Amino acid sequence: MEQHAHSMDDLFNQLGQSQDSEGILKFIQANQPLAGDVRLHNAAFWSPSQAAFLQQAISDDADWAEVVEALNSALHASA
Incomplete structure (x- = not known):
């Protein structure tokens, strides 16, 4: 099976978020640091469909x- 390399821009587009570099940086800065015991897909800022996508991707x-x-x-990561 062939795997495709996706960029951070592609991921943010898939999640329905701003996919330009500035938008991605602002999103990360606004939501970090995520507590160490919080799994990415369980973060409060995701919609149920975004969380499901992230969980399934992993x-x-x-x-x-x-x-x-x-x-x-x-x-x-710490800001």
Whole structure:
């Protein structure tokens, strides 16, 4: 099976968020740091459909997994 490399811009577009670099940076800054015990898909700022997508991307080790993990790391990092 061929996997596709998705960018952070692609992920934010998929999540219905602003996908330009400034919008992504503002989103991350506004929502970090995410507490260490909060899984990315359980963060309060996601809609149910966004949370389901993020959870499935990780659990299925889908094409999106790498960029979702990058977002997870960015949100758990200290500002």
